[in-house]
Amino acid sequence: MKIRSALSHLLKKCLIESLNADMQERMAQDIIASYDLRARTGFPPNIPMQSQTAAGRIVDDIVDAALVLHFVERLARLDQEGFMGRPYRVSGLRELFKQIGAEGYLWDSETSRFMEDPRIRRTPNWGRLVPGEELWFSLLRIDVVKNSRLVKVHGETAARGAYGDLRAILARVVERRSGRIWSTEGDGALAAFLFGHSATQSVLAGMALTHELFMYNRVYNKIGEPLRVRAAVHTGPLRYGTDVAEMLKQETCQEVIEAESKWTPPDGLAITRAVAGTLDRVLLDRFASRAESGGRALVYTVSWGTP
Amino acid sequence: MKVLVCAADHEDKKLAAFASRFFASCGSAELVPEAAFVRTAKKKAQAALVYFDYGLGEKRVLELAAKLDGVEDSAWGVVDRGGEAQDPAAFFRAGASDYVGPALFKAGFSPERLEAVFAFAGLEAAVCEPEEDAFTGWSEIEEGSEVAVRFCYAAVGNQKWLLERIGEKRLGKLRDDFAAFLESWSKEYGGVVWIRDNSGCLVLFPPNDAGMNPTLAALRLLLDRALIGYEVFKLEVPLTFRFAFHRGHTMWRKPGATGSIVSEDVNFAFHLGTKAAGDGYILASADAKRDIPDCIADLFAPAGEFEGRSLVASKRFKD
Numbered sequence: 264m265k266i267r268s269a270l271s272h273l274l275k276k277c278l279i280e281s282l283n284a285d286m287q288e289r290m291a292q293d294i295i296a297s298y299d300l301r302a303r304t305g306f307p308p309n310i311p312m313q314s315q316t317a318a319g320r321i322v323d324d325i326v327d328a329a330l331v332l333h334f335v336e337r338l339a340r341l342d343q344e345g346f347m348g349r350p351y352r353v354s355g356l357r358e359l360f361k362q363i364g365a366e367g368y369l370w371d372s373e374t375s376r377f378m379e380d381p382r383i384r385r386t387p388n389w390g391r392l393v394p395g396e397e398l399w400f401s402l403l404r405i406d407v408v409k410n411s412r413l414v415k416v417h418g419e420t421a422a423r424g425a426y427g428d429l430r431a432i433l434a435r436v437v438e439r440r441s442g443r444i445w446s447t448e449g450d451g452a453l454a455a456f457l458f459g460h461s462a463t464q465s466v467l468a469g470m471a472l473t474h475e476l477f478m479y480n481r482v483y484n485k486i487g488e489p490l491r492v493r494a495a496v497h498t499g500p501l502r503y504g505t506d507v508a509e510m511l512k513q514e515t516c517q518e519v520i521e522a523e524s525k526w527t528p529p530d531g532l533a534i535t536r537a538v539a540g541t542l543d544r545v546l547l548d549r550f551a552s553r554a555e556s557g558g559r560a561l562v563y564t565v566s567w568g569t570p
Numbered sequence: 571m572k573v574l575v576c577a578a579d580h581e582d583k584k585l586a587a588f589a590s591r592f593f594a595s596c597g598s599a600e601l602v603p604e605a606a607f608v609r610t611a612k613k614k615a616q617a618a619l620v621y622f623d624y625g626l627g628e629k630r631v632l633e634l635a636a637k638l639d640g641v642e643d644s645a646w647g648v649v650d651r652g653g654e655a656q657d658p659a660a661f662f663r664a665g666a667s668d669y670v671g672p673a674l675f676k677a678g679f680s681p682e683r684l685e686a687v688f689a690f691a692g693l694e695a696a697v698c699e700p701e702e703d704a705f706t707g708w709s710e711i712e713e714g715s716e717v718a719v720r721f722c723y724a725a726v727g728n729q730k731w732l733l734e735r736i737g738e739k740r741l742g743k744l745r746d747d748f749a750a751f752l753e754s755w756s757k758e759y760g761g762v763v764w765i766r767d768n769s770g771c772l773v774l775f776p777p778n779d780a781g782m783n784p785t786l787a788a789l790r791l792l793l794d795r796a797l798i799g800y801e802v803f804k805l806e807v808p809l810t811f812r813f814a815f816h817r818g819h820t821m822w823r824k825p826g827a828t829g830s831i832v833s834e835d836v837n838f839a840f841h842l843g844t845k846a847a848g849d850g851y852i853l854a855s856a857d858a859k860r861d862i863p864d865c866i867a868d869l870f871a872p873a874g875e876f877e878g879r880s881l882v883a884s885k886r887f888k889d
Binding site for chain 2: 423424425427428431435467470471474477478481482483485543544545546548549565566567568
């Protein structure tokens with residue numbers, strides 16, 4: 264996020280009017296671990312620091328570290344919850360939110376975080392994640408069933424066309440629910456959800472995907488046989504990075520890959536117990552346990568009932 | 571001669587409606603996803619005017635347009651509904667024959683304009699002969715005249731059960747919300763919510779498809795019922811729908827002014843929806859059977875007779 268000087272000035276003004284130097288430093292330490300204001304300014308420990316001096320240094324450092332959104336979120340939490348039992352009022356928060364909104368960010372009240380406005384841009388890190396940041400994500404993993412056979416029988420061009428359609432469908436169901444596609448390499452894809460009730464959003468996206476493919480195979484599919492996909496959702500902590508291959512080595516990614524490859528039938532959507540535990544009953548009731556998973560996953564499929 | 575609209579997504583409803591609304595009466599119009607277009611460009615674009623959605627990206631539009639080089643009797647244009655192109659004239663320098671900006675996209679354009687575009691492109695000009703009975707919009711129909719239409723009775727399903735679970739007040743609100751939902755849903759396919767009764771709505775669709783086929787769209791709603799219940803209506807209980815389709819004639823009156831209509835087909839459509847249709851599937855009269863697209867025809871089976879007319883019913887999705 265490019266920080267305009269007006270926003271930077273406003274942030275400094277908020278700090279000066281609301282918090283003393285020590286409290287400003289405490290807030291900065293929540294965003295940049297082991298942040299040392301004295302070391303940064305060269306002020307000796309025995310000389311009191313003015314609020315203006317602290318705010319100037321901290322905001323400049325926060326801007327340099329590209330952590331302005333994180334810092335404002337922390338101030339918003341301070342304003343709402345106080346600190347160590349003491350209430351704090353951060354003046355000018357409303358104006359800060361307004362300016363950040365003008366930069367193309369929306370406030371997500373579910374997670375108390377800013378996310379990029381999808382009407383303006385859609386980037387894999389929602390315009391705000393920084394590499395190394397560990398957060399609770401929900402992941403939707405999909406894989407095309409018998410991909411190599413599809414290529415062999417129908418040719419690479421036809422298969423590539425079908426995968427292009429699949430990617431368009433996936434983008435639609437994922438981005439509509441504030442998710443982001445992190446990888447579409449080969450015959451698989453990985454999408455991540457962070458905002459709103461992320462586990463529910465990822466399950467809804469997975470269900471929508473199975474529906475879209477049902478219709479696609481009946482109406483639009485030109486390759487002569489159904490495009491079949493396995494999908495799975497898992498939720499857990501993940502350290503964000505720009506190298507998806509590296510992220511895939513983390514446990515949460517490994518679990519969603521395992522759920523997709525081992526426990527999901529073709530055309531099905533599997534959810535792990537971690538996801539199931541967070542779902543509303545009306546959605547959870549659509550899933551059935553699957554013996555093959557040893558109780559570790561529940562599965563949703565589109566099927567026909569009695570007339 | 572035909573018109574193709576190439577977009578990133580086959581589910582781009584606004585573009586589909588655009589294609590149907592502005593081109594359907596002037597010959598064949600089709601929304602083609604980018605991936606399919608790339609595969610079949612040489613064949614599909616023969617004797618065609620191809621509109622590329624600017625949403626594909628300017629560079630991609632020019633790449634796709636280049637695929638038309640050497641294709642017999644083809645021309646291309648750009649649909650820029652958001653007015654994002656910085657220099658629309660650049661398309662003409664690259665060989666385009668038309669540019670549809672936001673105002674034109676919204677307002678639509680006449681067969682005469684399309685004819686002028688064909689002429690400018692050097693394509694056969696005599697392409698815009700609307701069919702005599704082509705549907706030109708509900709507002710164009712003269713009050714009191716008889717029209718051929720497709721009827722669709724649509725209602726929230728399981729209403730007795732819902733009454734017990736969510737109470738009368740919320741069920742009433744759900745019916746209102748569903749009617750509002752149907753307004754926008756049917757509009758996408760050229761339809762209009764015509765008459766509302768205590769439990770559902772009678773929707774009219776034009777005799778020919780304008781965008782997605784309404785029966786297919788209804789099946790889509792049944793498929794998505796859990797998502798719609800949760801995401802659209804914010805329900806904590808399961809939701810389903812019921813649909814009944816019939817094809818026939820009626821005297822046209824605007825929605826809200828239908829009290830004086832006496833029509834056998836309107837009565838039948840209402841009876842079909844309120845007395846014969848069931849929850850979670852589509853019921854269609856023999857007259858509406860021909861409107862069921864081939865791609866879902868195998869999901870329908872004979873379902874006996876009602877008021878002397880034979881019926882077909884779709885399978886139900888499992889809950």
